Amino acid sequence: MNAIVLIARKEGGDLLLSLRGLGWLLTMAVVLSVFGLLLVGNTELSLLDNAQVVYDMGGIVTALGALLAVVVGTDSVAGERERGTLVPLLLTPTSRTSILLGKLGGQAIAWAAMYVLALPYFWAVGSTGQNLIDGAISVALLGSPVVLGFGFLAMGIGARLSSARSSLLTSLIFLLLSASPLLLGPSLRQSSVGRAFDAVNPFSGALNAYDAVIIDSQTIVAQFPHFAFTLVWLGLTLSFAVYSLNRVFK
């Protein structure tokens, strides 16, 4: 088995077999349950139309996925360095690029686990309408680059900063700033500052595409500009992660 697959499997094991990883997945399930319950059970929220509910769930899944990616990304570099497990890995005859690619595979496994975990919640809030499939596909296609990009960013930050705690805090600040479209109201987003921020924000790229597909019933193919934008974000964060891991300990 090649080294990249081996390391990706190990990273997957860290998430799916360790108490720490399972704890994070359980936390995500609890948060999704709370939001799901609110969307179907709360008097006001239950009056939202089906498209809006699926859109909201898409945003929540993307934000939680990015949060999980930041945690997993920080842990896979800064956490491993603090626990003393990174050095033995770097001292095998495996190139740093292969180690990084394996760890990126681990990020993909974490996001896949989170996505599979979210599917029943999508079904729970969207099964009564026509938007369930569109929502699930939009999150898979447009949410994945955003989520994985945050994972890569956290890995890069983890390789550059000296402690796992400061790496996690820095990555979370980036995440909070980027996720502000979820926090800002619609009127604030319409301001010039809000619009400028939207233009360079990967979260906005994904959310605007969800909006267009789920609420405005546009085709997914028509969202190519948003998709391209999220891919640029993915490429930039990947380059940052590669550069940083090659400098770790140097």
Added chain:
Amino acid sequence: MILEIEHLKVSRGGVPILHDVNLSLGEGEIYGLLGPNGAGKSTTIAAAIGLLDRAGGDVRVMGKDPRTEPKAIHAKLGVLPEQNGFYDWMTATDYLSFFAALYDLHPRERDLRVRLAALGLEASQRQPIGTFSRGMRQRLGLARALIADPKLLILDEPTNGLDPRGRREMHDILIDLSDNHGVGVLLCTHLLDDVERLCKRVGVIVEGRTVAEGSIADLARSYDRLARFRVHLSGTVPQVEVPPSINVISHNGDWCTVDLSPETDPQTAWRELLFMGWPITEIQHESGGIEDLYLSLTEAKAA
């Protein structure tokens, strides 16, 4: 030589950490790297194995430069770092199997069991590593370092956390590796007992500089730190010439002051004297030996 470090300089964030470190280690040799906390021992190791960039000097591991040929070096290098972490959810066999695969080795489970048994971990091979004691982790770390049958083994405080029996077993393993398999061992430790038992040559680093390097015997001689003992006698000493490794300095009443050459095992020396008819009733270690040598080297340079 499988490890040669000449005039090594390392800086971190613009601050010089190592100024001038030198050492050389041959096949089948166990070399002790000594120095106070913060002297630069771990930094030296990190630069030697290519984890840290160097600001100057030359490093050759098995004739190769770790900056340009890290993969070739790592394939024949085993390292047990001081901070030695594990994947707690894995079992010991899964862990070794994972690392073996990264070396493109695919040992059968029986082979892994043999390796674990050699380090006293046979009974724990199916346990998650999270349940291992510190000593068991240290043994598993050594098993990992040995997984690819390295030519050079670098050990940073390898006997930390081991009980006396575990330490003795670790010593025996290292002696076997160097004597019977030609493995060069760089041993970085604070435990001078380990050094005394295992190493023929040592290097002492103080504040990022090698202040002494060579065989323990030569260093003890040149720094006048031969092991000195007071021997109590219950009668007269026979008029027989003592072996050259034993130097009788003075004789005062019932007490005799004796220097032993650094290569001499004291137990062997006393046995020889008893066979020659010396009426020895008590022996006191007065000064000298590796501890005195270490203290004099590190104090003099630090001051």
